[in-house]
Amino acid sequence: MIRIVLENLLLILAPTLVYVAYVYLTTDPHGKRQEALDETPLLWLFLIGVMLAIGVLALFGTTGGGKPGEAYQPPVYRDGKIVPGKIKPGSASPDEQKE
Helix, strand or coil: CHHHHHHHHHHHHHHHHHHHHHHHHHCCCCCHHHHHHHCCCHHHHHHHHHHHHHHHHHHHHHCCCCCCCCEEECCEEECCEEECCEEECCCCCHHHHHC
């Protein structure tokens, strides 16, 4: 759960981190950096980060996964090894097989 929160937080903070790195690398180290960072458009950077996070979540929520009628087989521990999960084509879910 903490991984999911950290990933989303990183997506929201990414524009701000890129902006701060840009200011740090392009300004004179003698006092100009602080002035440039004082004028940082934090609200706009936050809004861009939120839009980025929503876009990435929407993208991954609508792509990937199996097709209708396919079933996910979770990872199993077999013969001392972990067999990775996979999507079985043409398999119905257990609920559909009962009917």
